[in-house]
Amino acid sequence: MDLQRDGDPGEVEGRSGVSNLDLFRGSGGAFGGLRWLWLSLVIAAVCGCGESADTVEAENPNDRWPVEADSGLRYPALGPVPALPVWPDNPPSAEKAALGRLLFNDPRLSGSGRVGCGACHFQNTYFQSSTPQDVPDRSYPEISPRLPRNAPSLLNIVYAENCRWDGGHCESLPAVLMLPFAEANMNLTPGVARDDVHTIDVPGAQAGFRRRMVEQIPGYVPLYEAAFGVDISQSDAEEIWALGGAALAVLMRDAVSRDAPFDAWNAGDDDAMGPEAVRGFEIFVGKGGCVSCHYGPMFTDFGYHNMSREAVADDGSREDEGRFLITGNDADKGKFLTPTLRSVVFTAPWWHDGGETDLRRLLAHITGPEGKADPLHDPILDGIEPLAAAETEDLLQFLKALTGTHPDPVDFTAPVESFPNIDTVPVGVSPG
Ligand code: HEC
Ligand code: HEC
Secondary structure (H helix, E strand, O other), rough: OOOOOOOOHHHHHOOOOOOOHHHHHHHHHHHHHHHHHHHHHHHHHOOOOOOOHHHHHOOHHHHHHOOOOOOOOOHHHHOOOOOOOOOOOOOOOHHHHHHHHHHHHHEEEEEEEOOOOHOOHHHHOEEOOOOOOOOOOHHOOOOOOOOOOOOOOOOHHOOOOOOOOOOOOOOOOOHHHHHHHHHOOOOOOOOOOOOOOOOOOHHHHHHHHHHHHHOOOOOOOHHHHHHHOHHHHHHHHHHHHHHHHHHHHHOOOOOOOOOOHHHHHHHOOOOOOHHHHHHHHHHOOOOOHHHHHOOOOOOOOOEEEEEOOOOEOOOOOOOOOOHHHHHHHHHHOOOEEEEOOOOOOOOOOEEOOOOOOOHHHHHHHHHHHHHOOOOOOOOHHHHHHOOOHHHHHHEEEEEEEEOOOOOOOOOOOHHHOOOOOOOOOOOOOOOO
């Protein structure tokens, strides 16, 4: 997949993202905020501000969106990516990032010795996978079964208020960054059958991770010492695991995408987006209803919605029940986390199942009858009408204008020669 920014967004790649949502939180929680926002959209549509009637077409569309004096933005609910968060209990350092980089790349840390995080979160393509469903380490040496869901981009993960498609296991960033070791993905869990892609065994993986760090690849001990001032040969498995997560979290501070053309336009630069993208923005915040769920600096409410993406069987069940698997609430069946739209044109395939490679089709699903097919579909979708072909093209131009800076992949790769104990512990076979 090439990263050419001028390519056709209809068939390009996807995803991730957070925050200043206080704006909406004040008014009775996220839900109350959404309702309020939706109402104001309807009002905007009625007053014509979001529509482009023939008469106003001749004028410069930028004039319809003056920069507000208070915020310095044309549309504050879609503000820029904020400054990096401050972590008093885990201040960043080059040594932590260096350790994190090795933990991210070293395939010897997987059960089979063949898979690193970067096998599914490609450094070169916004840390996502171009395969709908990847082969987890637990499936080796066979390449089946595959993971049930698509690997999202890790861009801007440091800002995420919720993560993973169903929001499960995302209590803290360090913990969720270590979780793959306990899952089929990295499989440091020898007791779990290879055709089981669901079981998560954290204690088992913690013990395995300690063995890797202290006994099998002891070159990691001084790297921990340099990063945290801790001699992990004296630490228990839980501490080594937590520090590993802290190192990975620091690495992720560099995985940030910001300063998209839209951000410049939103701050008042008329030339940052062409008229098509400005019209697309108007659809995004108007007729398309997109901003009801995709708002805030990351273009997500970090909430869960049923978008009718799963087929509903005769008995009312879905193959993947999404958020329900975590909460057990019937109302959450078929709901998935709203993904970020920053750099979204580069993060195909899309949806939680990675089953879509055409953004035009995806937009038709959201705005058309398909999106309303599941009896539990989000009621917000009922107020959204199909887009005309020209509107879809404008909206695509707007989505393209959400492509920001891409971090330097070099910061996220580590040459094999730099792996600790590489002379004695080969890549591609399990060290344990
Ligand atoms: C075999 C493929 C695979 C490997 C290897 C893998 N992941 Fe993932 N990752 C996934 C998939 C699939 C998901 C989506 C899981 C879900 O939401 O149910 C995911 C989700 C995530 C998320 C949540 C992102 C979000 O925005 O929701 C993070 C963070 C993450 N992975 C980090 C890592 C790290 C760190 C490693 C290495 C220790 C790793 N992954 C290894 C496939 C993989
Ligand atoms: C009711 C809330 C809601 C509305 C309205 C909404 N979305 Fe989404 N969007 C979501 C959720 C939730 C997903 C993920 C659903 C899934 O995978 O099952 C999603 C997925 C997407 C994706 C795929 C991203 C990826 O990485 O897989 C794109 C692109 C997208 N939406 C754009 C839009 C646009 C453009 C609009 C307006 C036409 C819109 N959305 C309206 C909630 C919403």
